Amino acid sequence: MMLAPTPVLSGYVVPLANGYSGVQQTLKVMRQLVNQCRTNTEIRQAATNTVFLTPEKDEYSEAEALFNFVRDRIRYVKDVNDVETLSTPMMTLAGRLGDCDDQTVLLASLLESVGYPTRFVIEGYTTQGQFDHVYMQALVFGQWISMDPTEQRYMGWSPPDPVTQAIEVV
Numbered sequence: 001m002m003l004a005p006t007p008v009l010s011g012y013v014v015p016l017a018n019g020y021s022g023v024q025q026t027l028k029v030m031r032q033l034v035n036q037c038r039t040n041t042e043i044r045q046a047a048t049n050t051v052f053l054t055p056e057k058d059e060y061s062e063a064e065a066l067f068n069f070v071r072d073r074i075r076y077v078k079d080v081n082d083v084e085t086l087s088t089p090m091m092t093l094a095g096r097l098g099d100c101d102d103q104t105v106l107l108a109s110l111l112e113s114v115g116y117p118t119r120f121v122i123e124g125y126t127t128q129g130q131f132d133h134v135y136m137q138a139l140v141f142g143q144w145i146s147m148d149p150t151e152q153r154y155m156g157w158s159p160p161d162p163v164t165q166a167i168e169v170v
Contacts, residue, residue, distance in 0.1 A: 037090065116139060
């Protein structure tokens, strides 16, 4: 039986506004994490190790390798009940688990560490104006390609039929 890794966890509580204002606050923190961590040596090393055997200068293959790495090796685990949590990409990588925002921040950090711009997509599936999920897009060969590492789907797939959608302006 394989046990989960046990990284040292740390953090702090930040109160969030309700509704869309809270979603915007969360997205702002997610972007800050990506901007801070894309130059982290651990993140850069994980990204370069992952893309090392892909064809050189093949943007699609590099992006797909990073997408598959997060999709296949990071286990989806929900946040604490009624508490929005965000992990650093290093914590998500070390613990090999996280929810949609944790996996998205990790994937965006890995991609940006090897030169691919990213943006977040937030969607809701039941009620207009309510957001339930976040994934990302990366600029590959001049096109924004959707990447949802929480689903066992291919790069380019995005959840169908959102009732509400917002895309980060970059």
